[in-house]
Amino acid sequence: MTLALDTVEALQDAVREGPRVLPVGGGTKPAQSEPPSDDVVAVDVSGLRGIVDYDPAELTFTALAGTPVAEIDAALGEHGQYLPFDPPLAAAGATLGGVVAAGTSGSNAFRHGGVRDFVLGVRFVDGTGRLVAGGGRVVKNAAGFDLPKLMVGSAGRLGVIVQLSLKVFPRPRATTTLSFALESTQAALGVVAALGRSALDLDALDLEPPGRVLVRVGGDAALLDGRAARLAAAVAAPCERIDGPEDAALWREVGALGWVPAGSRAVRVGLTARDVAEVQAVLEPAGAPVRYSLGANAAWIAWPEDQDLSALDGVLSALGVAGMVLTGPSHRRLLGAPGGGAFADRIRAALDPDDRFPKD
Amino acid sequence: MGQAALLSGLESLGLGDRVLTDPAALAAFGSDALTAFHQRPEAVVLAACEDDVVQTVRFCHREGVPFVARGSGTSLSGGSVPVEGGIVIALNRLDRVVRVDPDARIAVVQPGVINLDVTAAAAPHGLLYAPDPSSQGVCSIGGNLAFNSGGAHCLKHGMTSNHVLGIRAVLPDGEIVEFGGGTTDPVGPDWVGMFCGSEGLFGIALEVTLRLVTLAGTARTALAVYPSLEAAGDAVARVVGAGLLPVAMEIMDALAMQAAEASVKPGYPAGAALLIVELEGEPEVVEADAAHLAELLDASGATEITVTEDVTERALIWKGRKSAFSAVGWLAPDYIVQDGVVPRTRLGEALAEIGRLSEEAEIRVANVFHAGDGNLHPLILFDGREDGAVVRAEELAAEILRLCVRLGGSITGEHGVGLEKRHFLELMFSPDDFALMHRLRAAVDPQGLANRGKMLEQAAA
Numbered sequence A: 001m002t003l004a005l006d007t008v009e010a011l012q013d014a015v016r017e018g019p020r021v022l023p024v025g026g027g028t029k030p031a032q033s034e035p036p037s038d039d040v041v042a043v044d045v046s047g048l049r050g051i052v053d054y055d056p057a058e059l060t061f062t063a064l065a066g067t068p069v070a071e072i073d074a075a076l077g078e079h080g081q082y083l084p085f086d087p088p089l090a091a092a093g094a095t096l097g098g099v100v101a102a103g104t105s106g107s108n109a110f111r112h113g114g115v116r117d118f119v120l121g122v123r124f125v126d127g128t129g130r131l132v133a134g135g136g137r138v139v140k141n142a143a144g145f146d147l148p149k150l151m152v153g154s155a156g157r158l159g160v161i162v163q164l165s166l167k168v169f170p171r172p173r174a175t176t177t178l179s180f181a182l183e184s185t186q187a188a189l190g191v192v193a194a195l196g197r198s199a200l201d202l203d204a205l206d207l208e209p210p211g212r213v214l215v216r217v218g219g220d221a222a223l224l225d226g227r228a229a230r231l232a233a234a235v236a237a238p239c240e241r242i243d244g245p246e247d248a249a250l251w252r253e254v255g256a257l258g259w260v261p262a263g264s265r266a267v268r269v270g271l272t273a274r275d276v277a278e279v280q281a282v283l284e285p286a287g288a289p290v291r292y293s294l295g296a297n298a299a300w301i302a303w304p305e306d307q308d309l310s311a312l313d314g315v316l317s318a319l320g321v322a323g324m325v326l327t328g329p330s331h332r333r334l335l336g337a338p339g340g341g342a343f344a345d346r347i348r349a350a351l352d353p354d355d356r357f358p359k360d
Numbered sequence B: 001m002g003q004a005a006l007l008s009g010l011e012s013l014g015l016g017d018r019v020l021t022d023p024a025a026l027a028a029f030g031s032d033a034l035t036a037f038h039q040r041p042e043a044v045v046l047a048a049c050e051d052d053v054v055q056t057v058r059f060c061h062r063e064g065v066p067f068v069a070r071g072s073g074t075s076l077s078g079g080s081v082p083v084e085g086g087i088v089i090a091l092n093r094l095d096r097v098v099r100v101d102p103d104a105r106i107a108v109v110q111p112g113v114i115n116l117d118v119t120a121a122a123a124p125h126g127l128l129y130a131p132d133p134s135s136q137g138v139c140s141i142g143g144n145l146a147f148n149s150g151g152a153h154c155l156k157h158g159m160t161s162n163h164v165l166g167i168r169a170v171l172p173d174g175e176i177v178e179f180g181g182g183t184t185d186p187v188g189p190d191w192v193g194m195f196c197g198s199e200g201l202f203g204i205a206l207e208v209t210l211r212l213v214t215l216a217g218t219a220r221t222a223l224a225v226y227p228s229l230e231a232a233g234d235a236v237a238r239v240v241g242a243g244l245l246p247v248a249m250e251i252m253d254a255l256a257m258q259a260a261e262a263s264v265k266p267g268y269p270a271g272a273a274l275l276i277v278e279l280e281g282e283p284e285v286v287e288a289d290a291a292h293l294a295e296l297l298d299a300s301g302a303t304e305i306t307v308t309e310d311v312t313e314r315a316l317i318w319k320g321r322k323s324a325f326s327a328v329g330w331l332a333p334d335y336i337v338q339d340g341v342v343p344r345t346r347l348g349e350a351l352a353e354i355g356r357l358s359e360e361a362e363i364r365v366a367n368v369f370h371a372g373d374g375n376l377h378p379l380i381l382f383d384g385r386e387d388g389a390v391v392r393a394e395e396l397a398a399e400i401l402r403l404c405v406r407l408g409g410s411i412t413g414e415h416g417v418g419l420e421k422r423h424f425l426e427l428m429f430s431p432d433d434f435a436l437m438h439r440l441r442a443a444v445d446p447q448g449l450a451n452r453g454k455m456l457e458q459a460a461a
């Protein structure tokens, strides 16, 4: 069952009494937002919508949580600004609250950082039904606990986000992509590490096994040729340049997970380059396509629906990293070792003392 | 618990001469860089290893003894001051850089490691630890983490918590927890972000995984002189609004420059206000941005603009800037370092108003601050020997904080609430917000032992 609520008061009431609740934004990520059991009702917050305040000169904005990311992106675009963490699925109707609660950043977050690096302030309804605030609207603030960050990746399990303030950056005026062909994943990882450590400013640094490395550069159009040439010279491998509409389409496709085959679940894993070999050892026999983004800090895995998740879960647990199922049928949302331990349990208990949100 | 029982309890932990009890030795741990507060601890444990910290915390939990972690004691808000009947757990001997992984661009460090020592360990790999508080030569990573400290170059790179990827910590009841790891893109709630900036109220960080950034290809530093502080403030909004992304943007007024000149002699050009802007990146980008910047500075009424790429000259500019807090000691016997934030589009307005308040109160105020972030640091100068001078200086400091909040900002950008600003938090948060913060604290630390008396607890009237 879904309850569509468009006032904060109605939301507070729903949290205070009745069945347990799980917020849904655009519903673009059903594995995350579908109620995990029958005694949980989905609360659709997409009615809490609109940009509350946007001062381009300040490079910050405040919007209600149900505001579509596409709407925000358009408003920022008018002033040559953007959300530097590259929120995925903007076109599919993802909401600001959903993007923050899912904690997902796209490939183009490589340069400036992920969602957590841009959230300044939050208002949310906690498990007691109170409307509470944390952080503020200015780009720097050390007053009180950092609740805005806590909400990043909270997946609707710690509170219902009502409003968010974020900082933004100037949008690169032009972009270009170089695609390098390496003979092995090992060699490609070497290139990823070397580029990551170089003094080149890269917007995206992705690895598509077995050996394709995709590197995007953004900035002043007049300077891109020179910068791309320097980048090409830094890698000893054949290289192809992708420009203009093709460059835009390539990354749009990546952000929409268009490469995930039908009949696969999309899983996102946070890891480091050191973990890649062991993850590959499980993915290859399973025939699961994967893309490593953010300089191999994230893996986007398409895990076949006809295979259960235990092999993947096992390797993630052994590596001490966590994964999150985004799409496709799954009885579980998190894989591997989510971490947080007793600290997480206690924070959760304080935010939701009466178990008003699903445990998982 | 009485002092004798406490001491014999600590003795039984087998810490040997790592427990200090001599009153003269204890006095040194009674205050931090905000010297207005002092409280002698009952004892100090000089932890030599992680286990010393854990055993001491478990003891405190069993016996109900409040404790405060201490890194280098440079807090400017009374953060590392103990409470009556409590002990200090000193972490400065836990100063090992455990490992640097240049390919993953991370460093794993103990909490007592000095900020600059992380960069020293990373530099051979062409990497650096970006957050650079002016106190970076002495302050510890544990203290930086607890306060989410910032610095001049945080404009582009972000604060401490944007650079902390993983934490192992001991909770106030002695339980050890781990969260985060080496990835910049973790799954699940941001427990790391929640622990950072919690001012030690959630326990003690034992080991920290830090993100390193690459050394820039090229850097240029511009100095622009303005006829007034307000004009310099307005120039900042213009640069930010034009879409440039400098790595640092700092302002110093004539008093602050005079102080810096008296100590490290940076040779700044003379004027009412100086704006320092640093650009970094790939050479042709810096070149183009520098040209754009020069136009903007010129159009914003700068009377003199100089730009340098020279490493030695740039180092001296930053040495002057970073020495300013301590150098102000040359100008007055006493001063309060205030820390507040305003929207950067309202900097000019805020600075003009601070000037007016300063004149009205007949108290000199020096300004040296992180302008690009709107993070003000008015230094309120006074002579504590004069009758009522402290109180008047504190009143002015409070008035400036109220101004920050009125303009839509915050009561602290980086120095934290500590002891000093407990009663200012309510300018920003509602009773419901406080109720939640208290619930969070109580859930993690039911006895309220970790850094008792700070941030949330109201000061005795």
Ligand SMILES: Cc1cc2nc3c(=O)[nH]c(=O)nc-3n(C[C@H](O)[C@H](O)[C@H](O)COP(=O)(O)OP(=O)(O)OC[C@H]3O[C@@H](n4cnc5c(N)ncnc54)[C@H](O)[C@@H]3O)c2cc1C
Binding pocket: A022, A023, A024, A025, A026, A027, A028, A029, A030, A032, A033, A045, A065, A066, A087, A088, A089, A090, A093, A094, A095, A096, A097, A098, A099, A101, A102, A104, A105, A106, A154, A155, A156, A157, A159, A160, A161, A162, A254, A255, A256, A257, A266, A326, A327
């Ligand atoms: C086909 C597909 C491809 C995808 N590809 C990518 C990709 O390439 N990269 C990527 O990073 N992500 C990807 N995602 C994930 C998706 O982009 C983000 O999770 C999305 O932004 C969520 O927005 P939403 O509004 O649709 O949220 P929903 O799907 O409605 O909800 C997402 C989560 O957030 C919670 N939530 C929603 N609103 C609130 C609120 N107001 N308060 C508290 N919690 C809330 C929900 O409970 C749920 O746990 C993909 C998803 C799909 C379906």
Ligand SMILES: Cc1cc2nc3c(=O)[nH]c(=O)nc-3n(C[C@H](O)[C@H](O)[C@H](O)COP(=O)(O)OP(=O)(O)OC[C@H]3O[C@@H](n4cnc5c(N)ncnc54)[C@H](O)[C@@H]3O)c2cc1C
Binding pocket: B032, B033, B068, B069, B070, B071, B072, B073, B074, B075, B076, B079, B080, B091, B111, B132, B133, B134, B135, B138, B139, B140, B141, B142, B143, B144, B145, B146, B147, B148, B149, B150, B151, B152, B199, B200, B203, B204, B205, B206, B325, B326, B414, B415, B451
């Ligand atoms: C001259 C001068 C310039 C300064 N410039 C800046 C600046 O530019 N930017 C800025 O942000 N600050 C600045 N500061 C303030 C100060 O240096 C920072 O707050 C710094 O982070 C404190 O580090 P510390 O090691 O001295 O911490 P301490 O003062 O020892 O402790 C600070 C707080 O952290 C807690 N703590 C310490 N270690 C741990 C741990 N391992 N786990 C949990 N909690 C812990 C303590 O309990 C205390 O509450 C400056 C201070 C001075 C004196």
